[in-house]
Amino acid sequence: MYICVMYSSELIKGTLKTIVLNLLKDNDKMYGYEITQKVKELTDSKIQITEGALYPTLHALEKQGDVTVEKVYIGKRVRKYYILTDQGVTTVADRVNELSDFMKTMRFLLDLDSSVQNV
């Protein structure tokens, strides 16, 4: 047993779209619930996407043309698979580059690179 320490919610803000888009880049198609579980698994529960944040985000990505939806019925339960569009592929690259650059700037600003303990 261990105590799970999530990141404070402010930090995660602003990165949700990038996380979702990047997962779709690597996985061809994913559905909402799957995304929440995958992020939880990959981050050892340190980032947990809430459904109240995810679903509006997915709908926004669809509206702006970065993803398309494919409905699949598993028995009577519906699943909505999200798939990157060509535009979405470009958007992911832009977003990831920007976040990468931003993190580099933050590392410099907080003087993290000179620190010995980059654990």
Add this chain to the structure above:
Amino acid sequence: MYICVMYSSELIKGTLKTIVLNLLKDNDKMYGYEITQKVKELTDSKIQITEGALYPTLHALEKQGDVTVEKVYIGKRVRKYYILTDQGVTTVADRVNELSDFMKTMRFLLDLDSSVQNV
């Protein structure tokens, strides 16, 4: 002449307090306007803290006991120097560690370390 490309505002959200606290850690005392200029200078204008965001943040930090204020009059113009408290020193360390850890997680999640072009 060059075109300045700021980061999209979503990214900067959630890091403002950490940036301010960390600057105070390195500079003993700073005033608001000085902070905006220092961040602009250090980030080559890629991060520009607006005063509408900064002043409420400084007031919040004061309220929660992480900084104290020292008024100084330069002629007739007032300057409010902000200084880290002992509690503030602890808060900075916590915040910076958390952000550092978060960025490491994001690098893993976005698969940035395997990329060749870590420019």
Add this chain to the structure above:
DNA sequence: ATTAATACCTAAGAAATTTAGGTATTAATT
């Protein structure tokens, strides 16, 4: 004399997320 820079501030609005619900199916447990 006028503009730019310095230096503080607030308040309405926007954006993103949390919180707190809701519905329904399927699998696991008691």
Add this chain to the structure above:
DNA sequence: AATTAATACCTAAATTTCTTAGGTATTAAT
């Protein structure tokens, strides 16, 4: 067999954080 947990979708009010757009006033530069 009945209850709980997990799967799978959703929305809407409230909260947080920031942007935008003001405001005041002093000092330096044009």
